[in-house]
Amino acid sequence: MAATPALANEDRAGAFAKATLVGIVYFCAASFSLMLSQGPYGFAPLWPANAILLAAILRGGRRARRYLVAGLVASLAANHWAGGSWPVCAGFTAANLIEPILARRLLRPIFPRAGLSDISGKGLTLFCVVAATAAAVSATVATLFAPGSPSIFFASWFLADFLGMLIITPITIVVADVVRSDPWRRMAGVPRRRAIEAVSLLLMVTLVTLLVFGQSTYPLLFLPLAVMMPVVVRLGTVGASASVLVIAVIAATTTGLGTGPVVTIAMTRLQDAFFVQVYLFVLYAASLPTAALLGAQRRLLEELRENNRLLNLAEAAAQLGHWRLTVGEQILFWSAETYRIHGWDPAGPSPTLADALAVYAEDDRARIQALVETALADGLPYEFRSRICRRDGVVRHVSSRGEIDRGPDGEIIALFGMIQDVTVQSEQESALDYARIAAEESAAAARVASETDSLTGLANRRQLLIVLERARELAGEKRQALAVAILDIDHFKRVNDTYGHVVGDRVLQRVAQAAMSALRGTDMIGRFGGEEFIIVLPNASLDVAETIADRVRAAIAADAIDSFGDWPTVTASLGVAGWQPGETLTGLLQRADEALYDAKRGGRNMVCCARGRVEAD
Structure with a gap:
């Protein structure tokens, strides 16, 4: 906190020094002009003093008042030194100060940063108007204190000040900017x-x-x-x-x-x-x-x-280049990024249309050439994706789009387009495709695993109940028959105990295959658990279901005889029940299960229905 007053004093000292410098420069410039005009009533070809003061207050900011005070003192001193009386000196000084004050007020909204060093167009016109206005007002005030011909005095004062602002002010601002921002570095730049x-x-x-x-x-x-x-x-x-x-x-x-x-x-x-x-x-x-x-x-x-x-x-960031192909001469222009995508040297010879087409994959070349020719003939845009083989042997995936460029009369004059390197995108898309396919396969495998018995390949208990429920709903909607058969392998525990579980699993697989071979295309068999299977028989009356069940029983018995020596001889018992409208699945399966036990009690290797039994041959 103690350094703050010192810094403030240093800033005030610097401001005072700059204001003093502006006053000295103003006095020297005014004195030189008055010397050439041989007194305050003469005519100087150019009056640079006011232009220097205008540049100072334009760049001065809050110090503009100090510069005006310095200009006031310098103007009074210069005019009095040239031989003017104090009233005349005061009047001319007032005219000299009015000019930069008015010009600054008018220029500030137009050029907030006083960028007068290289103005052009509308800005230059406005600057000239402001300079002429300020010079005219200054000349009017000065003419009130001048002897002789007012018109000639006015014209001479006006031209001198007007030329001073036009010529000196921009140069002074440039010099001030250089001095303000490290002149040695600016000069070195x-x-x-x-x-x-x-x-x-x-x-x-x-x-x-x-x-x-x-x-x-x-x-x-x-x-x-x-x-x-x-x-x-x-x-x-x-x-x-x-x-x-x-x-x-x-x-x-x-x-x-x-x-x-x-x-x-x-x-x-x-x-x-x-x-x-x-x-x-x-x-x-x-x-x-x-x-x-x-x-x-x-x-x-x-x-x-x-x-x-x-x-x-x-x-370069988007790996996106542009190109243009003229219609008549077929001159092809490539941007720098287009050269980079193709792996060509921009300093080398310009590519031709044939060169551009030759880099594409051979199986795509004819298609791309046809797209270009159609676009040039019919004015239709196109877009495609393909592969290019660069001169260094690297294969890149690109996406290209072309559109017609028309002249003022609507005539097709060129084909303009963009080309983008989409190699990374293509690789990511391929990876996503592989991931999607793998996910779909995994999902399908999981779905199959959730619906299939892993040992026999038949539907499992969960899937059986779903299919049976759908069959029951369909039978109720269409008023069709529906039957269910429960199959159980006879004395299967004895097989496991005698031959082991490996042979028992083989028996389950052979029974499943034999049973499937005897069913209709619309029927379905699944493993309900252990050695028990359920056969769903849609649109089958009890008599038809009994016939199919007996055919299944016979196929299992025949398969056991044909493969005698390879695996134990087994038979199967089946219980059949026909669905009655309004009956639940639990009730239907319970009646079929009761019929199965009737078959077991009746001697096995037979089919029993809820209304009776059919003995095996």
Whole structure:
């Protein structure tokens, strides 16, 4: 906290030093102009003092009032030093201060950051209007205190101040910006060739102007304008201002000293000064449009370069390139990213349409060529995905899209499109497809496992009950018959005890196969548990169900005889029950189970129905 007053004092000291510097520069510039005009009532070709003060208060921010005070003191001192009375000095000082104050107020909304160094177009026009307005108001106030012809005094004051603002203010702002932001670094950031070029061009203007105004024999006033053009082309608005400033200093000095081509004209000293002002105004007015157009062109080129840079960055990040194929000459243009996708060197020869088609997979080449030809003929867009083989042998997956580019008259002039490297996406899609297929297979296997008995491959108890319930509902809706048979292998425990569970499992499998071979296509058999199986017989009356059940019994007995020696001889007993409307599954299975026990008690290897039994042959 103790350092805060010291910092505040240091800041105030710096502000005072800058204001003092502005006052000294203002005094020197005003004194030089008054010396050339030979007193406060003379006519200076250029009045740079107010332009310097305007630049200071535009860049001054909160210090603008200090700069105005410094300008007030410097203006009073300069006018009094030139021989003016105090009332005249006060009036001229008021005119000098009104000009930058009004110009600043009018410029602030238009140029919030006072970017006057390279303005163009509308901004340049507005700046000229503001400068002319401020100069006119200043000249009006000054004319009230001037003796002699008011109209000539007004015109001379107006032109001097107007030219000063147009020429000096932009240059002063540029210099102030350089000084404010580390001048050595700013100078180091300027390319050496550019700096040498700027100095050489301004030196050329200086030498030609000295040649023109250093002699009084030939009226070569057109030469400075000729040498200004290269400066304007290369340096823009700042170059035009610097050139006119150089010409103004030399022309004003030589004319004030009574030499140069202007004094050869039979005019008074006042007319000579006015002629120099008009001459400088014409020079600046002639160069401004060119400087404005070139400034706008440079900005557009910079924006274009920046947009292209951002486009290349975006294309590289998205691995997305663009291309264009003209219709007539079939000239193919590729962006930098398109070259990279194809693995081609952008510095090499430009590809042809045949080259572009040759990189695609052979089985896709004819299809892609047909799409391009159809698009060029019919104006239809297209889109496809394929593989390309780059020159380095790497295969990439690409997605391409083409659309028609039409001219102002609607005629097809080119085919424009985009190409994107989708190799990673294709690999991810393939991985997802494999994962999906594997998941589907796993789900199917899980579903089969949940519905199938792993030993016999038949439906398990859970699936049997689901199928039986659906069959019961269908029989009730369509009023069809439905029967159920319960099959049990006779003396199966004896088989396990005698031959072991491995043989017992084999017996279960052979019984299941034999039973399935004797069923109808619409029937279903499943393992209910242990050695017990259930046969669902849809649309089968009790008589039909009894016949099918006996056929199953006979098939099991016959299979045991045919494979005698391979596995134990077994038989099966079956109980059959027909479903009655309104009966539950529990009741139906219970009646079939009671019929099975009747078959067991009756001697086994037989079929019994809920209404009776059928003996085995």
